[in-house]
Amino acid sequence: MPRLAHIALLVADYDKALAYYVCRLGFTLVEDTPQPEAGKRWVTICPPHAPVDATTIxxxxxxxxxxxxxxxDQAGGRVFLFLATDDFTRDHAAFTExxxxxxxxxxxxxYGIVAVFRDLYGNLWDLVEYDHPR
Known part of the structure; x- marks a missing residue:
């Protein structure tokens, strides 16, 4: 069955992006493979504790x-990515810190509790815990 394998996120610099997503947000670096013939790298990340076959960025x-x-501005100023969490309070506090x-x-x-943040490039993300009790 088809599944979404990767979502491309345009960045200006691999290392600055990794510093933000991995060091600041706690994402996991899945792969960072140089592609010298193309003058680029194959760099994928995923949220912490994501399953092995999860969609990567x-x-x-x-x-x-x-x-x-x-x-x-890949989404024309709208929220572009939705980061689901099982503990909104914990992750909101960690991201704020x-x-x-x-x-x-x-x-x-x-549907739950949500807050919107801007990443280092200006993309908007939802941090959302679905089915949060009122």
Missing amino acids: LLACAAKPDQARAIG AGVEWVRPPSIHE
């Missing part, structure tokens, strides 16, 4: 001007 360094213009920029504070909805 491919950090794709922009190689052309039109790609560079899309860094931080790590200096994550929150653009919308936590709010409770029928």
Whole structure:
């Protein structure tokens, strides 16, 4: 059965992106393989404790001007990625302590609790715990 294997996230610099997602957000580095013939690297990350076959984020360094213009705005200003958690309070506190920029504070909805943060490039992410009791 088909499944989503990777989602490409345009970045300006592999190492700065890794410092943010791995060191600040606690993501796991899955692979970082140089591709010298193409002048790039195959860099994938995933949220901490993700299953082995989970969809990964491919950090794709922009190689052309039109790609560079899309860094931080791959979703046209909308929330681009949704990071689900089993403990919103724990992860919101950890991200806040790590200096994550929150653009919308936590709010409770029928589906759960959510807050929106901006990553180092400007992409908007939801941190969401689904089915949070009211």
